[in-house]
Amino acid sequence: MSFEIQELPDVIRVIILLNLSKGAPVRKSTLKSRIDKVCVGYACVDVGELEKALSEMVSEKLIIDNGGAVKLTDQGLKLGKEWQSLLLKKDPILEIVAGLVDGSVTSIVVILSAFLAALTTKTAIFAAFLTLSAVAITNFSSFLLGGITEDLADIMTLQNLMNYSLSDIPDKKERDKSLLLVSKLFVLLDKQIHRTNLYAAIICGTTTFLAGSIPIVTYILLESPLNIILSFIMVAVIAGVFLVRYRSKKTRVNWKITLIETLAIVIISTIASLILGGVA
Numbered sequence: 001m002s003f004e005i006q007e008l009p010d011v012i013r014v015i016i017l018l019n020l021s022k023g024a025p026v027r028k029s030t031l032k033s034r035i036d037k038v039c040v041g042y043a044c045v046d047v048g049e050l051e052k053a054l055s056e057m058v059s060e061k062l063i064i065d066n067g068g069a070v071k072l073t074d075q076g077l078k079l080g081k082e083w084q085s086l087l088l089k090k091d092p093i094l095e096i097v098a099g100l101v102d103g104s105v106t107s108i109v110v111i112l113s114a115f116l117a118a119l120t121t122k123t124a125i126f127a128a129f130l131t132l133s134a135v136a137i138t139n140f141s142s143f144l145l146g147g148i149t150e151d152l153a154d155i156m157t158l159q160n161l162m163n164y165s166l167s168d169i170p171d172k173k174e175r176d177k178s179l180l181l182v183s184k185l186f187v188l189l190d191k192q193i194h195r196t197n198l199y200a201a202i203i204c205g206t207t208t209f210l211a212g213s214i215p216i217v218t219y220i221l222l223e224s225p226l227n228i229i230l231s232f233i234m235v236a237v238i239a240g241v242f243l244v245r246y247r248s249k250k251t252r253v254n255w256k257i258t259l260i261e262t263l264a265i266v267i268i269s270t271i272a273s274l275i276l277g278g279v280a
Helices: 007-019 030-040 047-059 076-090 093-116 119-168 172-221 224-253 253-276
Strands: 064-065 069-072
Touching: 007 030, 007 047, 007 069, 007 119, 007 172, 030 047, 030 069, 030 172, 047 064, 064 253, 069 076, 069 224, 076 119, 076 172, 093 119, 093 172, 093 253, 119 172, 172 224, 224 253
Parallel strands: none
Antiparallel strands: 064 069
16 A cells, blocks of 8 residues: 555545554444544445445455454554554654653763762752653653644644645545545544643653663662662663664664764763753
């Protein structure tokens, strides 16, 4: 199946992929009802058009048709997840990366500040909690508000591109039906984007707090010099293993290049934070 949306069956197939992306079999009658809900009262897709789209997807080996129910194949599941990622931004790549980086940098800054300033345990705990909470809340609000704004702008651009492709359909009835279906689909997507960005913001804020709190808790609980050694080892594990491995897997870039990039960003960010904080 092509990502190009040029005909009514293409729009129907995208909706089918989104509805079957969980992998469980769905009855055709249920699938038809879900498409009708997208239309919100308009009879924009009949049974014949649905069957035509399903038969095309069977021939492309995207779904398995068991008569009364349909299910995505492995290839269909993969394509469905790609459409989910494109339309709903469901793969939290940026959120996790930002959370791990910010949490690691914050923990390094807090630990070095507490060590160089010889802070008491009580003061160190207060400073760590305050700093980590501030960074986590900032990340949460940034990803919630900025993410919604950016994703809605992207979705509007994608809808305009689809409308442009569908406007070339010669048959006016099919063209109007296709444009209506796309319009109603994106109304639902707009609502889901707000929910998805809320989850993304929670993921980023939580990842930031956890990535920063683990090394800091280690530093506070243990005695010197073991505390600072183990806490930096944990930072190295979080930034050098989890972050590098995750980035390398998602970007499909060699882990050595990803490691160099990650270390450079963490080191520069840490030095800049220490200088601005008047510690270095």
